[in-house]
Structures are given as C-alpha cells and as structure tokens.
Amino acid sequence: MYTEAEVDLYTAVLGGEITIDTLDGGQVKVKIKPGTQPGTKLRLKGKGFPVYKKKGKFGDLYVTVKVRIPENLSPREKELFTELAKLRTQ
Numbered sequence: 316m317y318t319e320a321e322v323d324l325y326t327a328v329l330g331g332e333i334t335i336d337t338l339d340g341g342q343v344k345v346k347i348k349p350g351t352q353p354g355t356k357l358r359l360k361g362k363g364f365p366v367y368k369k370k371g372k373f374g375d376l377y378v379t380v381k382v383r384i385p386e387n388l389s390p391r392e393k394e395l396f397t398e399l400a401k402l403r404t405q
Contacts, residue, residue, distance in 0.1 A: 316338065316363035316364050316374065316375070316376050316377070317376075317377045317378075317379065318335070318376065318377070318378055318379070319378065319379045319380075319381050320333055320335055320345075320357075320378050320379070320380060320381065321381050321382075321383045322347055322351065322380050322381065322382055322383065323382075323383050323385075324382060324383065324384055324385055326347050326351075327347065327350075327351045327352075327353075327380070327382045328349065328350065329349055330346070330347055330348055330349035330350075330351070331346075331347050332344050332345065332346055332347065333345055333347055335359065335362075335376075335378055337359075337362045337376065338362065338363060338364060338373075338376070343359060343362060345357060345359070345378065347380070351380055351382075352380075352382075353380060353381060353382040354379060354380065354381075355379070355380040356377055356378065356379050356380075357377070357378040357379075357380065358375050358376075358377055358378075359375060359376040359377075359378065360375050361373045361374075361375065362375065362376035363375045363376040363377075
C-alpha cells in the first residue's frame with residue numbers, strides 16, 4: 316500500500332517526527348532523518364493491507380515524503396533564507 320505525507324521544510328532539513336494514519340484507523344509516529352529529500356520513500360513494516368489467506372499478517376505501507384515549501388514569507392524570513400543561501404555558496 317502506498318501513501319504520501321507532507322513534511323514541513325524545517326522538519327525535512329533538521330529532522331523530527333510526523334504522524335501517519337494507518338489502514339486500521341490508527342496512527343504511527345515516524346522519525347524523519349535530517350536532510351530528508353522530497354520523494355524519499357519510507358517503509359512501515361506490517362502497516363499495510365492484510366495478507367490474503369494469512370490471518371493476522373499485514374503487508375507494508377510505503378510513505379512518500381512531500382516537502383512543503385513555506386509561502387508568504389515575512390521580510391525577516393526572506394532575509395534569513397538569503398543568509399543561509401550565502402553560507403551554502405561560500
């Protein structure tokens with residue numbers, strides 16, 4: 316089973332946790348590693364569809380990370396991003 320999860324830019328860059336809804340109606344916390352790139356696929360073992368004719372067995376859930384880029388930045392936020400860009404080119 317496949318799904319997508321939105322992660323804010325700061326969590327993708329610095330790392331953190333997100334919550335994923337599972338097929339059974341529950342939720343699971345997933346750690347996001349620092350530097351996670353858009354399109355990264357995470358595998359959640361046993362959190363997918365039930366396996367045919369195997370009671371109590373479940374397939375895997377694959378989560379594709381979508382990084383949400385901030386919009387409508389304040390002047391200060393733009394200034395900070397500009398400073399970061401300069402640091403990366405030095």
